[in-house]
Amino acid sequence: MPVSALNAVEEAGTVLRLHQISKIYPGTVALHNVNLNVQKGEVHGIIGKNGAGKSTLVGIIAGMISPTEGEIFIEHKRFTTLTRIISKKEKISIVTQDPQVILDLTVAENLFMGDYICHNRLVNWKEIYSRAEQILKKANLHINARAKAADLSISERQLLLVLKAFYVENARVVILDEVSASLSQKDEQILYSIIEQIKANGNTIIFISHRTDELLKVCDRVTVLRDGKTIVTESCLELNQEKLSSLIVGENFKISERTKGSGPTCDMNEEPVLSVENLTRLGFYQNITFHLRKGEILGLAGLRGSGRTEILKGIAGIEPAEGGLIRVGGAIRRLTHPSQALQEGIVYLPEDRENEGILGTLSVRENLILNALPAVSRGGLVNKARERQFTAGIIEALGIKTASQEQEVNQLSGGNKQKVVVGRISATLPKVVLLDEPTKGVDISAKESILDIVREKLSKTAGIIMTSPGLDDLIMVCDRILILYRGEITGELSRENFSEGDLYLAVQGNRKTNPS
């Protein structure tokens, strides 16, 4: 494959070129002078850590985000910005990571939605169904065209959208944004064979993935992004997994003051405050076993879909596990409702802050006090003075920026909203704190201060389990990191052995980095 592909690259011209593209958001630079050159008929990989700017970049190409500066060339037409409509007219399609299909419509309708085959302004259903069946057959996908999209698995829905982009929209350039993350192993193979077919037709694919092995297998060339800049565009023939990983991660992780100075936050001889044995939830995670000591900060490192959120939700009683044991302070507990977990001193900070974290229309005070109401009330009656004093204490301690206790939480910035949730769950003096991506979507200074709170305040009294979209947060604060891959724990690193490069490989399923 690579040889013929390279020939194709040489013969064909450039189909898409980005020149000095920058995107600046208030407070952050998402992309800085990025150049990208995509050849006709190639599979072009884009890879980088979380926050490297991958999504912004493909958003610009697909016309969903407009760049602050720079030029875009499609074949030889020059644009300074694209809209989704222009982008579609230029035959650029995008398949995003969460498959958006209309559940109540049939497979065929979903395929041809927006591009109905018409005859005298009437939809020609017969033609649509027969074309849909052809497409499904060509892709070797065994789905009935008349089945409802709701009957398909997430993985099949994702493939359906890939087929739509390739065969119905007949796109010249198709962007696959972390599509394989929601595919089953079998469907992954189907995707790879579809990609082969498309390439043979001379169309172009921009392939975004978190997994280096997959990228090397599928792509002809790879562009590495880091901190919003293009680091290199390299032919896959010149790369192997180690080399690619080191390009992605960059120079060795700079050890910050915080990391260097501090020893472990816990006494390793202490009895575990939480033990999990063989915890299993079918299709999400299997045989998860670990212990957590008081004061320890345990990191769960894994890709999207590795089961990290589901494990935390299992322990918090939100989506209870189906098998296995949870021991809190030595005693076996069955936690099937969040209120039971709260009773045991287990609190959970949700990944989805807007929907599961804050009570947006309520005041800062009402949010902060919610879990600690029993502490400021007697016999079910709330003592208002103590409540206000208590809330003021938390606002002060966490440095929450708000005009008054009575301000609506919706009015706060992302970082302050997150601090409100942190304040709420820590107000109960919990024994176990589950932090699901506590630094997600907050700016850099809020991130620093949240990590400080975790290490300096929360870990004084509680055992902490934490996940993070980026590995650097975990490396900065954790005492121990468990590696999660496809719902299983595949390795464990303790603080002295942390290295971002090793971790990056490990979360993708390479087992060799087991320190023991």
Added chain:
Amino acid sequence: MPKKLQMQLFLLNNLIWVIIAGFFILNVVITPKFATYDNLVNIVYHSAIMSLLVLAQGLVMIIGLLDLSIESILAFAPGIALLLATKWLPVGLDPVTCIFLTLAVGALVGLFNGVFIAKIGVNPFLQSLSMLIMLRGVVLFLVPFSIFPLAKAYTYAGQGRMAGNIPVAIPIILVIFIIFHFILQYTTFGRYFVATGGNARASFVSGINTSKMVIWAFVISGMLAAVAGLLAAGRQGSISNSMGDGMVMLSFAGAILGGASLDGGKGTPLGMLGGALLLGMISNSLNLLGVNVSLVYATQGALIFLAIVIDRVREKVRNHLLHQEQVKKMLHQEQQAANQLAAG
């Protein structure tokens, strides 16, 4: 927080009472016989039944849902209780037991609504719509004309008068509103209740038993509707099958005027009392001015619209004030830091 801002926020939070005061003064000037003692008592008395429905609807709205069935419960609860007492049971029941029975029937219907909505996940609009139609049908079937005479003790709440010719219904509803205001503000139950309305998913995740809260909302709503039924039966001295017909839409108007929102998490019982009183005051003054009854109804509809607009504007102004305060605070801190630098 500076005094001026506190004052502004206080007025915004109690906007409904500001409007009532304004409307009152306007009517004193333009409407003859409006500001007489008898008329004012009359307004409150005639608002009593509606105000209980407003509170019932408002509490369900605070939790983020809605209950259409309350106007049918208003007739169903006293109807069933009285039929049990006079016809179906071999021994007659005394009026006080009858009152409790009325409340129990209302609560049971609410419990039925609540369990299906919270545990089975039935859409609250459809659930309460079916109950609205079903209960009204049952009442029309079981009570062909009307049930009367009623025992004196049973009608006392709706008919009785106390010193100063004030109907007993007035202190009854005032006490009910104050109790619920207190519960929502000062008890852990009330706070969990409001939190569930603010964001049910987040409240569940944070360890609140949200389905219990939803069931309670409907039980309370059913019970309040039954109390309203008690007052209505008392006032007309009989139980008719059309009691409460068409009142549910206006219960939304009162609740929204009182600060509730369909998204939940907003509104206070005392605000809702204000909303109900404003409704009553407007229809009273229009009556005194000799405006056609149908136009009065149209005016109340327009009021719903006005309430929603006022609510949005109030929210905007409030956020603007608080935002300005935050900016001022920030500038002040920067100034201080600069001063310190200069001094150091």
